[in-house]
Amino acid sequence: MSNVQNTALINKLGAFVALSGPELSVLDSLQKRQRSFVPGRDLVHQGQSGQVAYILRSGWACSYKILQDGQRQIVDFQIPGDFLGLRSVLLHISDHSIEPVTDIVVSEVMLKDLLSAFQKAPRLATAVLWAASRDEAMVVEHLVNIGRRNATERMAHFLLELGARLALVGVGSRKGYTCPLSQYLLADALGLSAVHVNRVLRHLRELGLVTFRDGVVVFGDYEALIAFAQFDPTYLDQRGPLLT
Amino acid sequence: MSNVQNTALINKLGAFVALSGPELSVLDSLQKRQRSFVPGRDLVHQGQSGQVAYILRSGWACSYKILQDGQRQIVDFQIPGDFLGLRSVLLHISDHSIEPVTDIVVSEVMLKDLLSAFQKAPRLATAVLWAASRDEAMVVEHLVNIGRRNATERMAHFLLELGARLALVGVGSRKGYTCPLSQYLLADALGLSAVHVNRVLRHLRELGLVTFRDGVVVFGDYEALIAFAQFDPTYLDQRGPLLT
DNA sequence: AGAGCAGGCTGACTTCGATCAGTCATCAGC
DNA sequence: GCTGATGACTGATCGAAGTCAGCCTGCTCT
Numbered sequence A, B: 001m002s003n004v005q006n007t008a009l010i011n012k013l014g015a016f017v018a019l020s021g022p023e024l025s026v027l028d029s030l031q032k033r034q035r036s037f038v039p040g041r042d043l044v045h046q047g048q049s050g051q052v053a054y055i056l057r058s059g060w061a062c063s064y065k066i067l068q069d070g071q072r073q074i075v076d077f078q079i080p081g082d083f084l085g086l087r088s089v090l091l092h093i094s095d096h097s098i099e100p101v102t103d104i105v106v107s108e109v110m111l112k113d114l115l116s117a118f119q120k121a122p123r124l125a126t127a128v129l130w131a132a133s134r135d136e137a138m139v140v141e142h143l144v145n146i147g148r149r150n151a152t153e154r155m156a157h158f159l160l161e162l163g164a165r166l167a168l169v170g171v172g173s174r175k176g177y178t179c180p181l182s183q184y185l186l187a188d189a190l191g192l193s194a195v196h197v198n199r200v201l202r203h204l205r206e207l208g209l210v211t212f213r214d215g216v217v218v219f220g221d222y223e224a225l226i227a228f229a230q231f232d233p234t235y236l237d238q239r240g241p242l243l244t
Numbered sequence C: 001a002g003a004g005c006a007g008g009c010t011g012a013c014t015t016c017g018a019t020c021a022g023t024c025a026t027c028a029g030c
Numbered sequence D: 001g002c003t004g005a006t007g008a009c010t011g012a013t014c015g016a017a018g019t020c021a022g023c024c025t026g027c028t029c030t
Helices: A002-014 A021-030 A086-091 A111-120 A122-148 A151-168 A183-190 A194-206 A222-229 B002-014 B021-030 B086-091 B111-120 B122-148 B151-168 B183-190 B194-206 B222-229
Strands: A031-037 A052-058 A061-066 A072-078 A097-100 A104-110 A176-178 A210-213 A216-219 B031-037 B052-058 B061-066 B072-078 B097-100 B104-110 B176-178 B210-213 B216-219
Touching: A002 A021, A002 A122, A021 A031, A021 A111, A021 A122, A031 A052, A052 A086, A052 A111, A061 A183, A061 B122, A072 A122, A072 A183, A072 B122, A086 A122, A086 B122, A104 A111, A111 A122, A111 B122, A122 A151, A122 B061, A122 B072, A122 B086, A122 B111, A122 B122, A151 A176, A151 A183, A151 A194, A151 A210, A151 A216, A151 A222, A183 A194, A194 A210, B002 B021, B002 B122, B021 B031, B021 B111, B021 B122, B031 B052, B052 B086, B052 B111, B061 B183, B072 B122, B072 B183, B086 B122, B104 B111, B111 B122, B122 B151, B151 B176, B151 B183, B151 B194, B151 B210, B151 B216, B151 B222, B183 B194, B194 B210
Parallel strands: none
Antiparallel strands: A031 A104, A052 A104, A061 A072, A061 A097, A176 A216, A210 A216, B031 B104, B052 B104, B061 B072, B061 B097, B176 B216, B210 B216
């Protein structure tokens, strides 16, 4: 039963395409080697030509871009079930880096295997296209978040989104969740300084909306927080199968 | 020769997958009806469930999101050859709106036709996945732009990117290009106020880097502008065919 | 000819968030 | 029991960009 550990990915792709037995085994054969990484060294490095993507099994990672002057912008955090570096292999060059946030376990997916899987099971390509669209929707929402919300709303929105994503994979709820991100990481993700992240978190705590302390996010007033952040989770929707 | 007008899209997808005759005709049959739109009314509206995507033939459009408090963030501008609303149909709900910037001509692509085209010509799915990845790379770069560059660098980067994209479809060069965007549109795209956009344009003009006046962008010192904006066009790369 | 409007442009003032410069607590290594 | 590193936290100051308010130009419509 090698696909036991595949649950996250199958759930994800299965939400769009009802996968048949043969398709599932093609999907399963994609994932060759399992590897572990620790924080501090990139899995994928900006500018390198990518031949291999990963599927995240456990732990958290983040994808980011570095500017020449050393500033960095975290584009997204990845949680179990997410692809890492899919865009890099498709575009044949990595425009970003990926780094573990915690210790992580991934399985490798080779570009050639992926392309031949698409030949063997065409609907897998559609499913992956769907997953990529969903990732894009998330990046778009981050863009709106950074472009049009102030620091406090931005943080609120971020914490809500993360909670919703974690809830989809079965960790966390509208009470709260555990979260291994430092204030420096939050700063790089939200386009703020670490100092200001600290102040914003205090502000949200004082408002009684959320508390983030000792690696735990606890929602104070979930409804009020959603209103405050203008959070609309449409873009995270998991739709039922469209192709049967 | 109905595919004469398809050139833009074929160039785009053909850069990743060398399309065969049958694949080309499937691609061609996708595009049913031609339609025209004028500025002021949305093609796609946020929250609506999308059954139809478009391919932009002529003119410019923009995709944006509106917050409940009325602020808006333009995610990207589309130029001829670009998809409009592809994500909306794949996710089955539109998380954003699309509006013409100028008078535009589009051809419709129905979701069901798209999915059945993927069945008939699986490599089309791969090609579309590639195109979607490229769009995502652009959104990611916008995110970095807004998150980590100041207003002036941001504008410089934006004007360079637009120039590079236009050059890829054969309009504009490193001298400059014509550009129908108002300062209000620029403001909504760059997360700035219209007032500040004006000041920033003046600043860039005074530095001798770019001039944007009367709908025309003229580069003063192209190399210096690239350095100033830390513009790295990797993410726009058109790679040669990977699948033959 | 005049009214109304969109878009470009500018000055004065305000504010949000960055920066600088620290303190404090915890933990790992020697 | 030190030393150094990391991360949370805070106050003071400064600057980039927003807001408000208004002017000017070139249109379209009546």
